[in-house]
Amino acid sequence: MAPAPASPEQRARELGLEIPDYNDPPYGGRYGQIKAFHRTGNLVMLSGITPEDRDGTRTHPGRLGDDLTIEQGYEAARKAAVNTLGMIRLALGSLDEVAGLARVLCFIVATPDFDKYHEVGNGFTELFLDVFGPEAGIAGRADVGVMGLSNRNCLELWVTLESRTAPDAE
Amino acid sequence: MAPAPASPEQRARELGLEIPDYNDPPYGGRYGQIKAFHRTGNLVMLSGITPEDRDGTRTHPGRLGDDLTIEQGYEAARKAAVNTLGMIRLALGSLDEVAGLARVLCFIVATPDFDKYHEVGNGFTELFLDVFGPEAGIAGRADVGVMGLSNRNCLELWVTLESRTAPDAE
Amino acid sequence: MAPAPASPEQRARELGLEIPDYNDPPYGGRYGQIKAFHRTGNLVMLSGITPEDRDGTRTHPGRLGDDLTIEQGYEAARKAAVNTLGMIRLALGSLDEVAGLARVLCFIVATPDFDKYHEVGNGFTELFLDVFGPEAGIAGRADVGVMGLSNRNCLELWVTLESRTAPDAE
DSSP, X not given: OOOOOOOHHHHHHHTTOXXXXXXXXXXXHHHXXXXXXXXXXXXXXXXXXXXXXXXXXXXXXXXXXXXXXXXXXXXXXXXXHHHHHHHHHXXXXXXXXXXXXXXXXEEEEBOTTOOOHHHHHHHHHHHHHHHHHHHHSOOEEEEEEESEEGGGBSEEEEEEEEESSOGGGO | OOOOOOOHHHHHHHTTOOOOOTTTTTXXXXXXXXXXXXXXXXXXXXXXXXXXXXXXXXXXXXXXXXXXXXXXXXXHHHHHHHHHHHHHHHHHSSXXXXXXXXXXXXXXXXXXXXXXXXXXXXXXXXXXXXXXHHHHSOOEEEEEEESEEGGGBSEEEEEEXXXXXXGGGO | OOOOOOOHHHHHHHTTOOOOOTBTTBHHHHHOSOOSEEEXXXXXXXXXXXXXXXXXXXXXXXXXXXXXXXXXXXXXXXXXHHHHHHHHHHHHSSGXXXXXXXXXXXXXXXXXXXOOHHHHHHHHHHHHHHHHHHHHSOOEEEEEEESEEGGGBSEEEEEEEEESSOGGGO
């Protein structure tokens, strides 16, 4: 008999991911007047997520095509994806409560000549595939090259997902 | 006994906000082939909102970091937030029908060196806090620096919120 | 007695639109780790859609205000709108299952001086009006000028719509 597939929480542990805890210190403590997420029915809409450490230090400042290589952009997207896992835990209590990713907009700061946005955004998608598998871990996506982001962040994610249960039903 | 907290409509009156009436003249009259909002269930998705007078005059054309200061950008975001109140009244009949803001994308036109997008977007958030309070007035947010917007607008909002009731239940 | 109005599928046929079939070859075959759409309740969220042929050839690479005229941008938006029809068929089986468009973000690559984004985005809206009529075919919209998109695409759509039925009810 084949072993039962690992749950997303199990896979996150096996991957050794350092998922930030946005309960302690509370997310709101640093971001002030921005909330982390909104739930209505089974829909979960996360606030913008950047590649940064839990204390707010930007890990990948700069622009693709200039300060940052594609590989560094990929790592930035993966870092922001790991932070997304922390946001999901904050919203739902556990990664195992995710029914499926819906969509992600990936805003990427770059020079006018850069055009490998897709290779940067894959850093998000491949982390989510590792954790949630191909059923729940694949999202619709658009990778959009932009002029800039706050504090010279190179990337920001705008993630929408579906939860297994609605708040009212819990 | 403490007085009952003011409703959003009361607070908007107390603040003396000049909220545009998109019923008269009708929103569709100027914007032609764009609709103001879409409702499905308790979800309310507003069309893009810019800082402009009711007659369509852009109040803050230009780019942050060049034509416009951060203070002017903040005022532009606040102006667009006041217009958002008019859009909410058009969609729901009253500000008091808002259960809570969900998310807002704030697209801001800027020069390559600008990086204070967050301070611009706060103009939206602080107006909504004044009107709806910390429970319903805080949204998830991302402030995204872009190349340009129609007619040299400096800013455009993309707002999603939740209503107290669904259209079918009304 | 007036004839019954044509259904969206009938109108699409009458217009002679070449709507791509994303079932054959499957959408996932080319786009790998991106899914075409997500449905939850009556909400349908499509992945990013660009102006390209079914084999992935970009039909309108470049930047508005430089490589491309407004007319070419309009055609690019119309091309992406036709591709959107294919995505809707993939998601819902038929265009006749659309209750209404909700919103569309139209990301457009342009030079710093360009400011006619609205005239480009109209290429999307006018195709949808032709197919779905003014009731279901008008969306909320924002046209956003950006730095770049993958593979030098000039435009990408981010479309949200409402279906007549929810997956559970089918």
